[in-house]
Amino acid sequence: MNKEEIVTTVSEENIYKLNGRVPLKKAIPFGLQHVLAMFVANLAPVIIVCGAAVVRGSGEHLTSAEITSILQCAMFTAGIGTCMQLYPVWKIGSKLPIVMGVSFTFLGSLLVISTNPSLGYEGMIGAVILGGIFEGLVGLSAKYWKRFLTPVVSACVVIAIGLSLLSVGMDSWGGGSGVEDFGAWYHLLVGTFTLVVCLISHYRLKGIYKNLNILVGLIFGYLLSVILTVTGIAPMVDFSNIAETIHQIGYFSIPKLVFFTEHMPVFDLGAFFTIAIVFLVSAAETTGATTAVCKGALNRDIQMEELQGSLAVDGFSSAISGCFGCLPLTSFSQNVGLVTMTQVINRFTIFMGALILILASLFPPLGAFFQSLPQSVLGGCTVMMFGSIMYEGIKMLKDNTFDERTMIIVSLAFCIGVGVTQTSGNFFTYFPSVVGEIFNGNAVAGVFVVSLLLSLVLPEKKKGNENM
Numbered sequence: 001m002n003k004e005e006i007v008t009t010v011s012e013e014n015i016y017k018l019n020g021r022v023p024l025k026k027a028i029p030f031g032l033q034h035v036l037a038m039f040v041a042n043l044a045p046v047i048i049v050c051g052a053a054v055v056r057g058s059g060e061h062l063t064s065a066e067i068t069s070i071l072q073c074a075m076f077t078a079g080i081g082t083c084m085q086l087y088p089v090w091k092i093g094s095k096l097p098i099v100m101g102v103s104f105t106f107l108g109s110l111l112v113i114s115t116n117p118s119l120g121y122e123g124m125i126g127a128v129i130l131g132g133i134f135e136g137l138v139g140l141s142a143k144y145w146k147r148f149l150t151p152v153v154s155a156c157v158v159i160a161i162g163l164s165l166l167s168v169g170m171d172s173w174g175g176g177s178g179v180e181d182f183g184a185w186y187h188l189l190v191g192t193f194t195l196v197v198c199l200i201s202h203y204r205l206k207g208i209y210k211n212l213n214i215l216v217g218l219i220f221g222y223l224l225s226v227i228l229t230v231t232g233i234a235p236m237v238d239f240s241n242i243a244e245t246i247h248q249i250g251y252f253s254i255p256k257l258v259f260f261t262e263h264m265p266v267f268d269l270g271a272f273f274t275i276a277i278v279f280l281v282s283a284a285e286t287t288g289a290t291t292a293v294c295k296g297a298l299n300r301d302i303q304m305e306e307l308q309g310s311l312a313v314d315g316f317s318s319a320i321s322g323c324f325g326c327l328p329l330t331s332f333s334q335n336v337g338l339v340t341m342t343q344v345i346n347r348f349t350i351f352m353g354a355l356i357l358i359l360a361s362l363f364p365p366l367g368a369f370f371q372s373l374p375q376s377v378l379g380g381c382t383v384m385m386f387g388s389i390m391y392e393g394i395k396m397l398k399d400n401t402f403d404e405r406t407m408i409i410v411s412l413a414f415c416i417g418v419g420v421t422q423t424s425g426n427f428f429t430y431f432p433s434v435v436g437e438i439f440n441g442n443a444v445a446g447v448f449v450v451s452l453l454l455s456l457v458l459p460e461k462k463k464g465n466e467n468m
Contacts, residue, residue, distance in 0.1 A: 003298055003345060012270025015211075015346045018097070018298070022349050030344055031352030033215040035360075036100055038078075038332045039370045039383065040378055042170075043103040045327055046074045048171045049110045049124075056120030057268060057350050065248045069256065071371075073324040073359045074102050076255040079357035081317030083312065085262025086347045091140060095125035096293050097345045098451050099353065100317055102327045105285065105442060109434065110327060111277050113271045122263050124262070125322050127271035129193035132319030133327060134272075143304055153451045155289035155396035158414045160447035161333050162390025163418065169386045173379030186234035187376040194221030195368060211247035211342035215383050221377035245368040253364055265322070274434055279315065281438060284448040286314045288393075289331040296340030296392040323457040336386030340392050371459055403461060409454045417446030 004018045014020035015030060022030075035287030050067045054060065062070075084093050114124040171177040175187035198217035202210050226238035258265060290310040294302040297328045310331065318328035339345055360367040400406050420427040421443045428436035 002120070003057050014346045015349055016369070018095075018345050018347060020346065020348070022346055024352075027346075027349045027352045028356075029212055029215055030346075030349045031354075032356055034335050034338060034350055034353035035198055035356045036218050036370070036373065037214060037334050037338050037378075038099060038101050040373060040375065041104075041334060042078050043071050045102045045104050045107055045110075045372060046071055048107060049114055049327060050121070052111055053114035053121040053124065055263070056122040059117050066261075068245060068248050069253075070325055072249070072253060072364055072367065073321070073326045074361075075253045075357050075367055076361035077317065077321040077324055077326055077329060078102065079354045080320060080359065081119075081313060082354035082357070083351065084313045085331075085349050087312075088309050091138065091305070092136070092311055092312040094290060094306040094313065095347065096290060096306055096310065097297065097339050097347060097350045098290065098293060098310060098331045099314065099350060100329045101332040101335075101397060102280055102321070103318075103330035105282050105330065105444075106275065106328050107448075108436075108438070108440075112433070113274060117339065119154075119266065119268055119271055122266040123268050123271045125258055125263070126265035127275045128326075128328050129265060129319050130267060130272045131275045131279045132315045132317070132322055134276055134315065135283055135318065136312050136315030137310055138280070138283060139313075139315055140309060141160035142308045146304060146307060148452065149253035150455045150458065151396065152395040152409050153229050153286060153448070153455050154291045154399045156392050156410060156451040157284055157393075157444060157448050158292045158396055159390055159393030160414070160417060160444045161285060161288050161292075161367060162386055162388075162393055164443045165333055165337075165386040165389065166383075169379055169383040171379070172375040172382060174376070176375035179375075186228055186232070186236060187374075190221055190225055190228070190236065190374060191314070191376040192298055193224055193413070194218070194377050195383065198381055198384065211344050213355055214338060214342075217381050218373070218377060221380055222373060225374045225377060236376075237372055239372060240293070240367050241371060242368040247365045248253065249364045251365060252362060255324055255361055259323070261323055261325065263325065278438060279318075279328070279436070281442065281445040281448065282314060282328065283311050284443050285333075286311055286331045286443075289333055289336045290391045292336050292389060293339055293345075295396055296336075296388075297343060297345045333389055334382055334385055337382075337389045341385055341388045387455055405458050405460060408458060409451055412454060413447045413451035416450045417448070418443045420446055421446055 010021040012026050014022045050062055051071050076100045085098040097359055113119050114121050125348045173191035174183045194217045197220045198213045201213035201216040228234040229237045294300055314330055321329050
């Protein structure tokens with residue numbers, strides 16, 4: 001079966017093909033599965049950064065209503081960015097089943113900028129807009145630097161993405177990072193129950209329905225959480241956010257451009273340089289994620305137009321997100337794992353998920369309902385997806401020649417790139433703070449830089465010397 005052939009008829013089997021229409025009764029649940037897999041992770045960085053951000057000049061924090069509006073914009077821009085990936089405009093877009101969402105990679109740098117009273121939230125937004133344009137231009141020029149991203153570098157980056165997400169999945173399983181009742185029995189029970197339902201659904205459901213196992217697990221895990229909450233056994237689901245959202249914003253609201261609010265962006269060169277290098281790291285992550293989709297779902301190498309388009313969307317959609325007062329976007333590894341695990345690659349199906357995100361942004365109570373999904377339910381669903389990304393990276397590594405050079409590149413990339421994130425203290429204490437922000441908590445950045453440098457420096461064995 002050719003997964004990339006153009007199909008004009010409407011068919012259920014088209015969910016396994018890149019192009020073609022799928023009946024709405026099938027496309028909507030598969031699209032919803034993608035939304036639920038990334039929904040909370042898409043909002044979490046906004047809550048963290050905007051909760052700490054100060055208004056430039058005044059030192060005051062953003063109001064809860066303003067943060068709720070920014071959350072609304074996060075859903076809206078994620079949906080727009082996903083549409084751009086699926087259905088390109090000019091060279092901006094990859095035509096691949098990639099879902100965009102707000103990136104965690106930028107947290108450290110954004111907090112530094114947004115909590116600086118002389119820059120504040122407005123300076124951060126200006127830096128996001130400029131940085132997004134910068135990455136977009138880098139993406140469009142990919143043909144000039146793609147040769148430096150050798151197969152071994154791409155494989156290392158994909159494996160590192162999978163590794164970096166393992167703690168995210170387990171944090172969610174335990175109830176969410178930083179919560180007081182982390183690891184409580186009810187979080188572990190719900191997470192385990194959700195994972196078991198996912199596995200049973202995968203093996204017991206027939207045909208295309210078995211690939212809805214993540215959605216089935218989410219539904220049953222959520223129902224168990226509601227039962228535990230209603231019966232007073234455990235506080236799993238908080239419905240108060242829905243009523244609060246309705247009170248603050250109403251039932252319907254159109255996302256606003258930041259230029260029409262009280263927080264006009266401030267374009268500061270220092271803030272831009274602080275964030276520009278992080279956009280390059282994000283580009284490396286997106287390169288790995290896009291490569292994983294091509295290898296794991298389409299069984300082929302990534303094409304230059306796809307890489308250029310994917311990175312262009314990564315950058316320009318981040319600039320659009322900044323124009324709505326929101327944080328940078330990137331390709332979501334959770335959804336890459338979902339695509340490679342289920343093999344559901346149909347663009348129209350994922351487009352339904354993008355529309356659901358946009359609708360959720362227009363109807364704030366709907367977004368608040370999705371936000372009520374307990375972290376432990378997400379953890380039970382996502383651990384398998386995150387592991388599948390690492391598996392795809394290992395498969396990519398298998399295609400390389402296993403010689404001394406590959407051994408050195410892979411060994412040092414992971415020992416240094418991952419190792420610095422696991423030291424007892426701050427490895428980069430005596431470096432400029434921006435260095436620590438990039439590499440101390442981001443194994444992907446370290447693995448990418450080390451593997452790239454070594455692949456450029458270490459000489460390749462000449463073919464004529466292989467048998468000498």
